[in-house]
Amino acid sequence: MEVTRCMISFILTSLLLFFIAHLSLAPSTARNDRSYRNLAARDGLPSAVFAEIRPKFAYFISGSKGDLRRIQRTLLSLYHPSNFYLLHLDREASAAERFQLSEFVAGVEIFARADNVRIVGKPNLVTYRGPTMLANTLHGMSMLLRVRSWDWFINLSASDYPLITQD
Structure with missing residues (x-):
């Protein structure tokens, strides 16, 4: 009985950690579209305004x-x-x-x-x-x-x- 409880606990913890890791590493459209130009166009910012906030x-x-x-x-x-x-x-x-x-x-x-x-x-x-x-x-x-x-x-x-x- 105790062994079964430990195995179930281990499996559930492993699955939880797997899903957390999988969700945090899943590709998103924002990650593939991170350039300043693309962000400016996506957010509707004028390019002149966005150029001022670009890091130098x-x-x-x-x-x-x-x-x-x-x-x-x-x-x-x-x-x-x-x-x-x-x-x-x-x-x-x-x-x-x-x-x-x-x-x-x-x-x-x-x-x-x-x-x-x-x-x-x-x-x-x-x-x-x-x-x-x-x-x-x-x-x-x-x-x-x-x-x-x-x-x-x-x-x-x-x-x-x-x-x-x-x-």
Whole structure:
């Protein structure tokens, strides 16, 4: 009798947990339609009003010697005209790499039109096991705060790559 009661209790608890998990993970139309444009259209908001409430991100993308192509890849994959980007190649990177990075930024037309991609002019010395990494991040944040207003700060390295887009 006691074993039967325990089994029934176990089965009912398992079913309850299964249904709770299943309902919370069930796909909904709202989850598949989360972009700002789709939400604005669905709610009947004018696009100008909705653009004002879109969050603005400030990205600080940093790299070292040999990271030029990875910084370019990360920037191109993340880029959105309403955000702001600050790129940093540390002191280990050569002057030629810094020049190539500035040529790349100057050569992309949308970056020039939006005027939202900058490069740290005086590179910091960054040791990846010490306080200089934190100091570099705080320096980047202070530079971004002086230039534009933003809602969220995201610190990335050149090896980071986004899995989803902002929209």
